[in-house]
Amino acid sequence: MVKKIDGQAFESEAKNAEVAVVDFNATWCGPCRMLSPVLESISEELGDQVSFYAVDVDENPEIAAEYRVQSIPNLVLMKKGAFVDQSIGFKPQAALTAWIRGNL
Amino acid sequence: MDRADIAVIGTGPAGLEAAITGTLRNKKVLLLGSADLSMKLVRAHEIQNYLGFPAVRGEDLAKAFQAHLDQLGIGITEERVSAVYAMGDYFALQAGEKMLEARTVILATGVVQGKRLPGEEENLGRGVSYCATCDASLVKGKKVAVVGYSAREEAEAAFLSEICPEVLYFPMYPGTSPMPENVKVMAEKATALEKKDGAMLVKTGEKAYPVEAVFVLRDAVAPGQLVPGLETEGAHVKVNRRMESNLPGLFACGDITGTPYQYIKAAGEGNIAALSAVSYLDQRKN
Numbered sequence: 001m002v003k004k005i006d007g008q009a010f011e012s013e014a015k016n017a018e019v020a021v022v023d024f025n026a027t028w029c030g031p032c033r034m035l036s037p038v039l040e041s042i043s044e045e046l047g048d049q050v051s052f053y054a055v056d057v058d059e060n061p062e063i064a065a066e067y068r069v070q071s072i073p074n075l076v077l078m079k080k081g082a083f084v085d086q087s088i089g090f091k092p093q094a095a096l097t098a099w100i101r102g103n104l
Numbered sequence: 105m106d107r108a109d110i111a112v113i114g115t116g117p118a119g120l121e122a123a124i125t126g127t128l129r130n131k132k133v134l135l136l137g138s139a140d141l142s143m144k145l146v147r148a149h150e151i152q153n154y155l156g157f158p159a160v161r162g163e164d165l166a167k168a169f170q171a172h173l174d175q176l177g178i179g180i181t182e183e184r185v186s187a188v189y190a191m192g193d194y195f196a197l198q199a200g201e202k203m204l205e206a207r208t209v210i211l212a213t214g215v216v217q218g219k220r221l222p223g224e225e226e227n228l229g230r231g232v233s234y235c236a237t238c239d240a241s242l243v244k245g246k247k248v249a250v251v252g253y254s255a256r257e258e259a260e261a262a263f264l265s266e267i268c269p270e271v272l273y274f275p276m277y278p279g280t281s282p283m284p285e286n287v288k289v290m291a292e293k294a295t296a297l298e299k300k301d302g303a304m305l306v307k308t309g310e311k312a313y314p315v316e317a318v319f320v321l322r323d324a325v326a327p328g329q330l331v332p333g334l335e336t337e338g339a340h341v342k343v344n345r346r347m348e349s350n351l352p353g354l355f356a357c358g359d360i361t362g363t364p365y366q367y368i369k370a371a372g373e374g375n376i377a378a379l380s381a382v383s384y385l386d387q388r389k390n
Contacts, residue, residue: 029238030203031332034189034196041192058241070317071229071239088229092190092333092351 002036002043002052007060010053015081017051021100024064024074026057031090032073038093039075046100077103108134110381111197111206113185116142117367118358119212120169121374122381126210127176129382134206136183136199141166144214145367154368165367188331190351193388207388208353208381211331212374215359216324216339221251223297224320231304232297234329236260236319240267246316249306251276251294253322260321261287272313274306327360337362347377355380 002023005014014020023039025032036054043052057064057072067076067083075087077100085103087096110126112119115137126133140146148162157165173180183199188209197204224232233239236250240263249272250261258281261273265284273280273287274294283289292308297318299305305312328336334349335342341356343349349356357373359365 026241030198031187031189031238034191038191064242068230070231070242071233072242074229090187090189090332093192095333 001047002039002054004054004056006055007063010055010060010063014051014053014078018079019050019104020078021050021052022067022076022078023052023054024057024067024069024072024076025054026072029072035073035090038090038096042093042097042100045097049104050100106132106205107194108132108204108206109385110134110208110210110378111136111195111204112210112212112378113137113188113197114142114212114214114358114360115139115180116145116212116214116358116370117169118360118370118374118377119210120173121371122210122212122357122378123178123374124172124176125375125378126381127178129378131382131385133178134181134204135178136181136185136197136204139180139182141169142214145169148367151367153366185330186325188354190331190333190354195353208355208384209331210347210374210377210381211327211341211349211354211356211360212358212370212377213327213330213360215365216326220326221294221297221320223299227297227299227304227318231299231317233317233319234321234325236264236321239317239319240264243268243317245269248272248317248319249274249294249304249313249315250319250321251306253277255279255281256323257321258283260319264319272306272315274308327356345376346380347373348380353381353384 077084109131111134112123113136123133123135145162146166151160185197185199187198189196195206195209244267247270248268251274253276265271265287271287274290280289294306296307303314304318327341340362341360343356343361347355347357355377357377358370
């Protein structure tokens, strides 16, 4: 499952997760809408190792700024709140799964 | 709209042959492109090595192609596809505001002429964007630049000027129409992009203009940009002899797969791509 979170939950949950993948998106962004079912499917596969979150950049501009999100969709992978890597734009499931596994 | 079996993108010899072969194999084909077929073909002065048509003018060959489509009742859907998303068991094709769906995709869009700017690719998503409407809200209130390769992009600069106080517009073509007041049309051409101290620099011959973000907007999109995740080699899609790309269910044919840029080679590859798509579809059925 990909959990939609706001600023508060981002601090308390996402930043404390061992490994978190945060999907920065917006409702009006076409590629973001296509990416979300793909990420949902990946979360079913990797959910026991990675926590998945979604952040709306319009509702949470400060988090987007903190992680220097300048283009969406934008996946940020972090460990215990520390930035590890990011993946910009839509990517197919196999490519994203490999990207996440490569960062575990 | 119903999901097509095969979406063919491009109406040059490769795309048309793919659509014809797919249709003859009883697949539901969605042919996307221009009703004028391929401008490159239509403008060809004389083609001397197309089997069965000695010394044929491009215009006449295009007419013969059109007659072939008509005979099989194949119509052309005039849509400009801006992105193809591999969703797993199907593909979603962004066409304007619409999202079309197909089980397989055959790319036959021809080869993209024109190089990228130095510094463009490495800063993509880090200050360089290809989509004004996608990333506009992230640059709200900031100074931005637009490098536009056709007059069509002026509307994008005008759109950005609604949310950004200043927009520098670098037209890469001659002549611009009147623009909103806060769009500054530059007389110089952009030659390179560079990231410096968190800002993007648009470099021209002599000067460098610092902005928050640069939008590089062109008509023709490179294949890797059209299909995120697609493996490419330079301007070409990497395919095997069966015209399969690295993405299952996605095939490419014609100039987009590489040289020689010959009409008969393109048509032949279109045939292979369609047969490969058919066998992919048939395997999935079981």
